[in-house]
Amino acid sequence: MDQHQSLITWYVLFAVSQATAVVLVLVDRNTLADRLAAAGLLCLNGLWFLGYGRKVVKRGVADWRGLVHAAGSLATFAPAVWFSGNATFALFGLVPQLYMALPVAWAFVPMALFVFTPQILTWAAGAVPALPWPGALLIIGFSQAFGWAISRIAQQNEQRGELLHRIEALTIEAERARWSAEIHDTLAQGFTSIITLLQAAQPDVDLALRTARENLREARALVAATAPSPLDGSSLEDALRRLASGASPPSSFRVIGDPVPLETSVEVVLLRAAQEALTNAARHSGASRVDVVLRFGPDGVSLEVRDDGRGFGDAPEGFGLRGMRARLEQVGGTLSLSSDQGASVLVEVPL
Template sequence: MDRPRRPVPWAVAVVYGAVLAGGVYWSLVGEGLDHPGRLAGFVLVLALLFGVELVEWRTPVHPGVLLAARIGLFAAAASLDGSGTSRALFVLVPFVAYFAFGRATSVALAAACLAFIVTGFSLSTPDWYRDAEYVSDLLMFTIGLVLAVCMAAVASAEREARGRLESTLDRVAELSAAMERNRVARDIHDSLGHHLTAIAIQLEKATAFADRDPALAERAIADARASARDALADVRRSVRALREERPPFSLRDALTGLAGDGGEPAVTVTVTGEPDRYDTAALTALYRAAQEGLTNARRHAKASVVTVSAAFDEAGARLVVADDGRGFATPGEGFGLLGMRERVELVGGAVSVDSGPGAGTVITVTIPPAPAWSAA
């Protein structure tokens, strides 16, 4: 039987130690010297109580059994302790019960302990309520019961709060790991996928023209090698980013690199405005969108011309990737477009795709104005 360990485990041991010290002291300096057997029995009972605590921490015993054992030993200690100090042990009954059975049971047992003490006073001293010492002891015992229940409530609430916090932290860690996996997946698809597509196209071109136009086939192979080098450079940049060695990102240079990577169709790039006012995340989202649009144009559209235009002004950032390819009737939602949407939505933007059979494809990405524009 697995159950959470009781908070503040030292509290019970401290009370046991205080009661033991008080009982032994009374026996040595008071009337207890005349009853050495009671002192030995008292010490034995306290030792058994410490043993119960040890059993609880090392052996899975039902809490009801342990609570019953404690109450019996408390009663035995109170009967052997002439100083009355052992009555303080009953304060632990609602304290321990709170963690095992809950608040209602704890409060009920606190009331039962109070009734038990009152009954004991009534049986031993019928007019006890006329004695200020008895009344004072009863009030102190009542205060002890209230404090015990309150302390247990606070400790229990703290344990529950800590459990919720740990659960929340675990969930945050899971979500962070999932987000990082998605980011890496998008990077692999957008970066390596683009370069591998270019390499495949160039190698197919080289194979097709190997006999008819060896010079063109050689250029295609050279272009494939250049794309492979670009892929390796992209991987290295990603590794540097993971190591937080982030060089400044230039969207102009990145888009120019897309246009001049040697692939087909021909790519025209225009950039207007001030992209540097946007943060790296927004610029990277735009670059990956352009890269994905170009990859799709090369892989599926059979386009002859692709235009990439990026404009930055007070209204926001706008990227348009247009090709004159064969288009499609119903836009597909493959992993590339899904990753593009995820990337753009993370920076507050939106993606739209306009296409039709024989009419080419236009991908439009918009991102809200950067804070630098708002402050200008």
């Protein structure tokens, strides 16, 4: 139940208790003038809550405004009880109001005044209180315990709301990061390859068309939230071989060791790492050739992309490499970079 629904429930309780008190006052045996006066004061009490107390409760901040509400409510409740003892029934709605508008420690004194009001007025009139003093004390103790429970529930609901809000914010942030990485690893890299091919004016237009079609499949894969399209219906080795054959500069691909089945998450990380490394080689290395090697060992699998270009130099890691490291962390893998006679990107994932 959210805060709005909870408040509506309390409003219904207040209205029912107030209406019941008015009916009991009107059927009292007092004079007609006393009954009408008590009923009118209870109506004023309800209007005070609607005009001021409801705003205090709705704010959800227990402070001095709750004391103002309590004073105004007591100012109309006490004379109503003086004219008719049946107005005491309104306490079923008034006491919870105090604990919703005031801190628990602050609410105790106003609550005790409300509960003792019928006793004090009856005693002042020289009559015997209908409710024994021990009974009044018992009601005070129960009301304080009830108020503490209300306060705890309100705090827990607030903490739960803050936690859900935080989880939602983190989920959105993680999803944005995932989509950013997916777009960078697929569409941006693919279109960069197309631009590079066209700028180089290579005669093999079919290569550019294949790259464009590959990126169209990637876009559809992103929308469908499935595995990367190069892996659809094929092995990781085949996907890497197609990726290397469509890369520029010319790239070779080979497999060392006996291939073993890998989890889809590991295959995706290796494929994205190869895409990022090949894109970086095309953009920044000035290389004439790139070698892609997939190794299967007894303890893990590794992917190395090495070119004969100018290396990494002192340039800081860009978004792509940071995204690659983040992906590898999710599967327990590591990333190593080397600039010995070109650039080398080595990805290792334990099995």
